[in-house]
Amino acid sequence: MYQYNEQDQNLINARVEQYRDQTRRFLAGEIPDEEFRGLRLMNGLYIQRQAPMLRIAVPYGLMNSVQVRKLADITRKYDKNYAHFTTRTNVQLNWPKLEEVPDILAELAEVQMHAIQTSGNCLRNTTTDHFAGVIADEIEDPRPWCEMIRQWTTLHPEFAYLPRKFKIAVTGGPEDRAASQVHDIGLHMVKNAAGEIGFEVLVGGGLGRTPVIGKVIREFLPKQDLLTYLEAILRVYNLNGRRDNKYKARIKILVNALGIDEFRNRVDAEWDVIRNTELALTDDYIAKIKGYFAPHPYASDAVDGISVLENQLEDNAEFRAWYERNTREHKIAGYRAVVISLKPHLKPPGDITDVQLDAVADLADTFNFGEIRSTHDQNLVFAHVAAGDLYTLWQSLRDLNLARANIGTLTDMIVCPGFDFCSLANAHTLGVAEQINEKFDDLDYLYGIGDIKLNMSGCINACAHHHVAHIGILGVDKGGEDYYQITLGGSSREDASLGKIIGKAVPQAEVADTIEKILQVYVANRSEDERFIETVRRIGLEPFKERVYAAVN
Amino acid sequence: MPLLINRVVADDSWLLVDEDNLSAHIDEDIVVPYELFSAHTDSLINAAGKLGVRINGDQDLNLILQHLDKVSLVAIEFPAFTDGRGFSFARILRRSGFSGQIRAEGDVTRDRLEYMERCGFDAFAIPADRYSDDIVSAFGEVPVHYQGSADDERPIFRQN
Numbered sequence: 001m002y003q004y005n006e007q008d009q010n011l012i013n014a015r016v017e018q019y020r021d022q023t024r025r026f027l028a029g030e031i032p033d034e035e036f037r038g039l040r041l042m043n044g045l046y047i048q049r050q051a052p053m054l055r056i057a058v059p060y061g062l063m064n065s066v067q068v069r070k071l072a073d074i075t076r077k078y079d080k081n082y083a084h085f086t087t088r089t090n091v092q093l094n095w096p097k098l099e100e101v102p103d104i105l106a107e108l109a110e111v112q113m114h115a116i117q118t119s120g121n122c123l124r125n126t127t128t129d130h131f132a133g134v135i136a137d138e139i140e141d142p143r144p145w146c147e148m149i150r151q152w153t154t155l156h157p158e159f160a161y162l163p164r165k166f167k168i169a170v171t172g173g174p175e176d177r178a179a180s181q182v183h184d185i186g187l188h189m190v191k192n193a194a195g196e197i198g199f200e201v202l203v204g205g206g207l208g209r210t211p212v213i214g215k216v217i218r219e220f221l222p223k224q225d226l227l228t229y230l231e232a233i234l235r236v237y238n239l240n241g242r243r244d245n246k247y248k249a250r251i252k253i254l255v256n257a258l259g260i261d262e263f264r265n266r267v268d269a270e271w272d273v274i275r276n277t278e279l280a281l282t283d284d285y286i287a288k289i290k291g292y293f294a295p296h297p298y299a300s301d302a303v304d305g306i307s308v309l310e311n312q313l314e315d316n317a318e319f320r321a322w323y324e325r326n327t328r329e330h331k332i333a334g335y336r337a338v339v340i341s342l343k344p345h346l347k348p349p350g351d352i353t354d355v356q357l358d359a360v361a362d363l364a365d366t367f368n369f370g371e372i373r374s375t376h377d378q379n380l381v382f383a384h385v386a387a388g389d390l391y392t393l394w395q396s397l398r399d400l401n402l403a404r405a406n407i408g409t410l411t412d413m414i415v416c417p418g419f420d421f422c423s424l425a426n427a428h429t430l431g432v433a434e435q436i437n438e439k440f441d442d443l444d445y446l447y448g449i450g451d452i453k454l455n456m457s458g459c460i461n462a463c464a465h466h467h468v469a470h471i472g473i474l475g476v477d478k479g480g481e482d483y484y485q486i487t488l489g490g491s492s493r494e495d496a497s498l499g500k501i502i503g504k505a506v507p508q509a510e511v512a513d514t515i516e517k518i519l520q521v522y523v524a525n526r527s528e529d530e531r532f533i534e535t536v537r538r539i540g541l542e543p544f545k546e547r548v549y550a551a552v553n
Numbered sequence: 554m555p556l557l558i559n560r561v562v563a564d565d566s567w568l569l570v571d572e573d574n575l576s577a578h579i580d581e582d583i584v585v586p587y588e589l590f591s592a593h594t595d596s597l598i599n600a601a602g603k604l605g606v607r608i609n610g611d612q613d614l615n616l617i618l619q620h621l622d623k624v625s626l627v628a629i630e631f632p633a634f635t636d637g638r639g640f641s642f643a644r645i646l647r648r649s650g651f652s653g654q655i656r657a658e659g660d661v662t663r664d665r666l667e668y669m670e671r672c673g674f675d676a677f678a679i680p681a682d683r684y685s686d687d688i689v690s691a692f693g694e695v696p697v698h699y700q701g702s703a704d705d706e707r708p709i710f711r712q713n
Contacts, residue, residue, distance in 0.1 A: 007709065011697035018694045022664060030685075031664070035634060039664055121635070151699040151709060157668035158644050158700075161637025227708075238641050239610070273648075278706045285710035 001062050001371065002147045002292045004112045012109045015116060015155070019043050020102035027099065042122055042160065044090075044115030045101055049423045054093045054101055055118040056108060058374050060128045060146035060170075061089030065361035065370040070111040072357035078104050083357065085342060085350040087179075087414060087465060088125050088167070089374040090118055094421055121249075122160050123153035123234070126168045129177045130375040133293065134383045136331040139189040140197055142172035144289045145226065148281065152227050159234050163241035164249035166234070167206075179376060179492035181205050181214045182468055184251045185233065192220045199226060203233060203263070204255030207462040211498050212252040215260045217267065224281040225271075231279060232271035236263070295332075296369040296384055302334030305388020312391045321443065322394055322405040327385075334387050338368075340380040340397060341404040341412065346437055348430050349415040350378030359400050367393050377414050377453075379407065409446040410454055410515075411437055414465055418458030418475060419482075425458035427475025427482040432456060432511050439512035449519055452532045453491070456484075468492035470533045471515060472499045482508045488518070488544055489536045502541055503549050517547045555684045557677045558654070560692055565678075567605055567626060578602075584628055587612040598623035607658070610638030614645060621651050629674075631659035640672045647673035647703040666691040673703035 004012075019039075026036040040046075044055040056071070071091060075083050078100055084092045096104060108114055117124055126149045133141040149168060153159075159166070169180040170187040180186030186202035199221040205214025221229050233251075240258075242248045255263045313320045328337040340360065343349050352360075360380065364372045367389045368382040375381055385393055397403035406412050413436070416422065418429030433456065440446060455469035466472030472487035483505035490499030506514050519532075521544050526535045536544070556565050570583045579596070584605035590597060597604055598620050605626030606617055617624055627646055629639040643655050656676035657669050662683045669677065670692060679688065699709045 007697045011695060011699075014695040014697065021694075035662065035664070038635060121637075154699050155695060156700055157671040157698075157702060158640045159637070160668055161635050161640065161665075163637075235641050235644075239638055243610075243636060243638075278701050278711050279708055282710055288710075 001064060001143075002059075002289070009109075009112070011155070012112070012114045012116070015043075015114065016102060016105045016109050019105060023099070023102050038120065038161075040098075040101075041120035042117060043101075043105075044118035045096075045098070046119060047098075047423070048094070048421055049419075050421065051095045052098050052101070053421065054096045054104065054115060055086065056091045056093070056113060056115050057118050057125050058089050058091055058113075059150045060126055060132075060143055061130055061374040061376070062143065063372045063374070065364045065372065067111045067113055068357050068361040068364070068372050070107065070113070072354040072361070074104055074107055075354045075357070077107075081354045082351055084348070084417065085352065085374050085378045085380070087376050087378065087463060088118075089127050089130075089376055090125055091374065094417075116154055119165075120160075121162045121164050122166065123156060123162075124165055124167045126150055126153065126170060127178050127183075127376055128170045129172055129175070130373050130381045131177060131328060131337055131383065132172050133295075134330045134332075134335075134337050135173060135175065136329065137175070138173040138331075139191055140172055141290075141293055142170040142187075142189055143293050144286070145187070145189075145199075145223075146170050147289050147292070148227065148285070149230070152230070159238055162234075162238055163243050164246060164251075166237070166251065168230070174494060176492070176494040176496070177376070179465060179468060179496075181496035182207050182211070182465070182492060183214065185230065186214050187226075190220060196222065198222045201229065204252040204260070205496075206250050206252040207465055207467050208250070209247055209460050209462075210250075210252065211462070211467040212256065213496050213498065214252075215255065217260060217264050223286065224283075225275060227281060228275050228277065228279045229267075229271055232267045232274060235270055236266045240266070296371075298332050298335060298384070299386060302332070302386040302388070305334060305386050305390075309387040309390055316391075318405075319391060319394055321447070322398075322403055323390065325405040325409065325447070326403070326407045327390065330384065332384075335384050336387060336390060338382040338385050338390070338393065339375070339407045340382065340402050341406055342379050342402070343406055343412050344401045344404050345411075345441060346434050347401075348417070349413050349433060352380075356400050356402060359396070360402070363393060363396055377412065379412070405443060406446065408451045408453075410440050410449060410452050410519075411446065412453075414453075414455040414469070416457050416463040418456075422458060424461055425475070426460075426477040427458050427484070428508070429456050429458040429464070429475055432473070432475070432482075432484065432508060435508075435512045436515065439516065449522070450531060454515070465492060466490075467498050468496065469499060470536065471518065473511065474505075476505055478505065484508065484511050486514060486518075486548075488541060489533065491533055500541055502545050506548075514548055518544050521547045554681055555679050556656075557679065557689070559675055560689050563676075569607070582625075584626060587616075591616060594620065605654075605656075608642065610636055610642070614642050618645070618649055621646075621649060624651075625653040626656060627651070627653065628656040628658050628678075631657060631661055631665075634660040634662060634665055636660075640668065643669070643673035644703065663688050663691045667694055671698065671700075671702035671704070 169178040169183040182205040188200040201218040202214035203217040373381040419425040456473040457464040458475040468490040485505040487499030580601035582603040603625040607628040609630040
């Protein structure tokens, strides 16, 4: 992974001291509340329902064991012994003290971490595929490009006061595990007719109040033009995006208002001016950054572990279930990518304790070249585990309550913290997640349902991406009571689509029962091997509506 | 209202005029609102004094860009500190070759000064109640720049 040089380190150290001084001046009454709000948000600090919340950046979801141990330590020292992973692959502390945040940032800087631009109306953390670099059909590892984007976005002097927040996702091949089509900019590595590798560029996707699938603005962008083109898009947005209404300020609204063709014309006009400036990437820089993402020293005898593994799979059904649901193919024979489930029974999705963080760091050192990835669906990944190590790793993870074999199943939900923590939320989410977990605890039933994506947001801001879930749940407030609106048919993958509302919102107590009815319709209608989303697309919403809203006799 | 020019407190040698007193001062060094510049472009660029134009994010920078060699000062208004359009205005002016003064006006306070300077501002009109003598320490708080800026166009990978 990328290692800071002296300049990178100096930058984050200076940023810590800058923020320390801003905090001091705020506490001394020298900065008005509203202005400090902008400053603290740009450094990841929200004031929440019960306490501040600090969002720490995990650039493109990649960490090393030293960083994860530091996170564990920080949760012990400054928080309540746990942290929460988010859909931007970042990590949140729910109980830091505002006065102590500069000290937390100083500790993070020791391990090359920070909270720069994890909130606010600025360029946010860039995300990517959590299987980047290990997928066989990947065109190229997207992470070096994410790192170049990270550097360009970090403390960008011109784009710190955008109309609204701005999120970029990059994928390395045809599969999309980064929800790239619902980002302000989605970048897909592609190969053109001449065999050159570059980017397909999408713009104007997003969720929130106005969910939109991104539109193609450029079918092929040469690699060296990546940053000049991004800068052209950002400049057009910064100058033309609406600033009179924060609900209409995202780039998707501008793209829709101008139309993609006019928007493209404006970007191209700006790009013409800056395309051949100093911002054009150099071969040396590209090669240097790629050097940080060279393959790990994989063991040539790892394939020998496969026969051992096969016996272990034969002997232990529980291990086999975990292997089938929670591991994925790796392009190097003898290795697997492992998803560590942060969706245990009856615990908030995405939460992890200090003890678990420390243990994960140790396991990463032993089995995964010291690397840990966070995923946009709030799990962790060990991307390079030798076949012969899987059983031992599984046993350790099971002891840590991190081996629930539910990846890709109904209980592998994306859930925002909801009303329990978030001051924006209209409704609770964590209790409903528990209700769903209690109802659908039977793994054989879940495996029978198969691949399905359920996401739940506690308000229209859609932090949990409910619009692009196969089953989306949106919490709404009706006269002081929590109700839940259900959408079906969304997808954040390469076949991205927005879910459609099936009818009026259901009361809190009926959410799990409603999902059960939906699943019954699926089971009754599916043809062989048809996934839930495919059945919904084939038969439409009507059969689901009929079942869910059938008059009670 | 204290004025910083190139990080030093300076007197303001420019006169802001409006529709009513424009004709009385047309041959002096004046700053005119964008609307006046738009309405009297020809007479203003041919006047004897130096010309400054005050613009905000809702107005069309292109009109100034078309007459850049006749303009000596551009004052960019920040109606709120959250309005980031002025940063792009300054960047575009500098890359278009403008070497006159670019002055930040309005909600201009300490924690934006460093980014403003990097985008090309060299003058800052700071509200008196937000001014303090140590305000210049805001410049250079973060000494490492990944991006090019108005005074050094090289991004990090072309520095050194």
